[in-house]
Amino acid sequence: MRTLTAKRVRAYVWLTLLCIFAVLPVAYVFLLALQTNAEAAALPPTLFPASPQFENFSVVAERMPLARYFYNSVVFSLSTTVAVILTSLFAGYATTKLRMPGRRFIISMFVGGILIPPAIRAIPLYTMIARLNLVDTWAGLSLPLMATGFGLFFMHQFLKTVPDSVVEAARIDGCSESRIVLQIVGPLVLPALVTLFIYNFLFRWNGYLWPLVVTRRTWTTLPVGISVFKTSEQLITWNLIAAAAVVTLIPVLGLFFAVGGRIVKGIAMQASK
Amino acid sequence: MKISYSDRLSATGYLFVLPAALVMILFTLYPFILALWNSLFTGFAQNLQYVGLQNYIRLFTSSRFWNSLFVTILFTAVSSGISGFLGFLAANWLVSRGVRFGQFFTAIIFLPYVVTPAIATLVWQYMFDRRFGILNAALNSVGLNGVAWLGSPVSAMLSLILVQVWFTVGYNLVIFSSGLQAIPKDYYESASIDGATESQQVRLITLPLIVPTVVLVLVLSLLSGFVNSFVIAQILTGGGPFRATEVLMLLIYKTAFEGFDIPRANALTLVMFLLLFSTSYMLQKWQDRVYHGLY
Numbered sequence: 001m002r003t004l005t006a007k008r009v010r011a012y013v014w015l016t017l018l019c020i021f022a023v024l025p026v027a028y029v030f031l032l033a034l035q036t037n038a039e040a041a042a043l044p045p046t047l048f049p050a051s052p053q054f055e056n057f058s059v060v061a062e063r064m065p066l067a068r069y070f071y072n073s074v075v076f077s078l079s080t081t082v083a084v085i086l087t088s089l090f091a092g093y094a095t096t097k098l099r100m101p102g103r104r105f106i107i108s109m110f111v112g113g114i115l116i117p118p119a120i121r122a123i124p125l126y127t128m129i130a131r132l133n134l135v136d137t138w139a140g141l142s143l144p145l146m147a148t149g150f151g152l153f154f155m156h157q158f159l160k161t162v163p164d165s166v167v168e169a170a171r172i173d174g175c176s177e178s179r180i181v182l183q184i185v186g187p188l189v190l191p192a193l194v195t196l197f198i199y200n201f202l203f204r205w206n207g208y209l210w211p212l213v214v215t216r217r218t219w220t221t222l223p224v225g226i227s228v229f230k231t232s233e234q235l236i237t238w239n240l241i242a243a244a245a246v247v248t249l250i251p252v253l254g255l256f257f258a259v260g261g262r263i264v265k266g267i268a269m270q271a272s273k
Numbered sequence: 274m275k276i277s278y279s280d281r282l283s284a285t286g287y288l289f290v291l292p293a294a295l296v297m298i299l300f301t302l303y304p305f306i307l308a309l310w311n312s313l314f315t316g317f318a319q320n321l322q323y324v325g326l327q328n329y330i331r332l333f334t335s336s337r338f339w340n341s342l343f344v345t346i347l348f349t350a351v352s353s354g355i356s357g358f359l360g361f362l363a364a365n366w367l368v369s370r371g372v373r374f375g376q377f378f379t380a381i382i383f384l385p386y387v388v389t390p391a392i393a394t395l396v397w398q399y400m401f402d403r404r405f406g407i408l409n410a411a412l413n414s415v416g417l418n419g420v421a422w423l424g425s426p427v428s429a430m431l432s433l434i435l436v437q438v439w440f441t442v443g444y445n446l447v448i449f450s451s452g453l454q455a456i457p458k459d460y461y462e463s464a465s466i467d468g469a470t471e472s473q474q475v476r477l478i479t480l481p482l483i484v485p486t487v488v489l490v491l492v493l494s495l496l497s498g499f500v501n502s503f504v505i506a507q508i509l510t511g512g513g514p515f516r517a518t519e520v521l522m523l524l525i526y527k528t529a530f531e532g533f534d535i536p537r538a539n540a541l542t543l544v545m546f547l548l549l550f551s552t553s554y555m556l557q558k559w560q561d562r563v564y565h566g567l568y
């Protein structure tokens with residue numbers, strides 16, 4: 001019995017250390033964002049600001065087009081996510097409930113797509129988008145991400161669990177197929193759609209290589225804009241960079257605190273398949 | 274001729290798949306075909322000149338490519354190894370030792386996975402800073418000398434790996450927890466009645482039964498290693514010092530946008546993709562050979 005307690009204590013210690021490791025950079029960037037210029041460049045480095053400098057946010061918004069980048073990130077992430085939800089819902093319905101010939105091939109195409117995230121195919125995609133003269137446009141940035149292997153496979157798996165009888169009953173009542181998808185099956189799988197929404201939004205909001213490659217100024221997103229801002233600064237003012245970083249992190253952290261359990265569960269569920 | 278009901282349903286099916294299929298074919302499949310074609314040329318835009326396999330030959334004879342390949346494998350292998358091992362250990366503590374607040378611990382350790390990689394890497398860069406970084410300040414405060422984290426080839430690579438472990442350890446913890454929970458508890462009970470020690474139980478029960486989880490973690494680590502290695506290396510070190518951290522994705526990016534050699538960057542992408550694909554294929558094959566299911 002004593003050895004079990006000792007082991008448990010050791011487990012708590014290690015888990016706590018891992019927690020500190022995980023939280024450290026995130027906590028630090030919030031503290032840094034509220035420091036004065038002098039505090040951010042002090043030796044030895046300061047952790048806690050003497051008086052929180054909230055004007056850092058307005059100062060950095062003047063030094064770089066932070067509001068525009070924020071807007072770009074929102075438009076890019078939301079539009080691609082809504083599109084992914086629609087394309088995946090309809091395609092998943094077709095492959096699970098309409099059973100047309102060749103659907104096995106279609107499903108394997110979805111699965112293959114999972115292995116090729118946007119960062120891996122950045123240069124081939126860029127070659128194509130450049131030929132279409134769509135560099136630094138919303139279409140060039142977003143159209144390629146309007147359907148993803150992950151989203152398609154995820155919805156396919158989930159729609160398999162919807163009983164066929166639901167669909168058949170609706171058909172007998174004279175419902176058209178698109179109305180079945182939008183008004184009957186869609187609401188039934190709402191939890192899956194919400195999970196897909198969260199994941200896809202996170203992936204797009206956090207994306208770096210693809211926006212870096214395909215945008216120039218007009219459609220630059222927050223992560224790219226901030227890292228470019230840092231490289232272009234003569235004298236790096238880290239408290240301002242941290243303020244811009246906090247602006248980027250607030251939506252994802254908000255999402256994490258609101259539905260973090262759901263994100264974790266979603267991964268555990270995917271893993272057990 | 275009358276069109277049957279099932280034919281009509283099939284037609285609707287193709288219509289519903291069309292938007293998704295169009296995006297996948299147009300923006301995933303076609304770019305790769307275009308890249309394959311483009312990699313047989315040299316020059317850019319309208320001034321392309323056919324050179325056959327020259328880009329590939331130049332690639333395989335360039336020491337910069339082999340260096341990048343080595344650096345990428347090193348980064349991916351070591352970071353997946355450390356992160357997978359830590360994730361497994363932590364999951365084992367959480368699942369088998371009846372630790373309380375398990376969900377709380379899991380959520381906190383998982384947090385880095387949702388943090389924007391480019392932003393987190395910027396913060397790490399400042400934390401690694403030789404003079405102003407809090408890591409060296411912490412070392413100084415306990416009487417140790419500061420380290421030039423990003424200054425030497427070896428320590429720069431270790432710093433990159435540290436950041437990648439930070440990103441992925443919580444994710445691996447979640448996957449391993451789910452794999453461990455699937456193993457029936459009575460396996461362990463009957464083993465401990467037979468007098469098996471804890472390490473024997475891990476070695477003889479847990480490990481053989483979580484082979485699919487291990488393979489899943491490895492495939493996902495491979496993928497996130499390739500994707501994250503770009504963000505981390507580009508922001509932390511730019512590939513230096515002395516190209517010690519110039520991972521493949523970064524070499525591809527530099528070839529395209531610093532060397533303005535799009536065809537060569539496409540050739541590199543295809544080689545890298547083949548590598549990624551064949552490695553995950555081999556991992557899958559290995560799983561088929563050593564794993565015989567959960568009895």
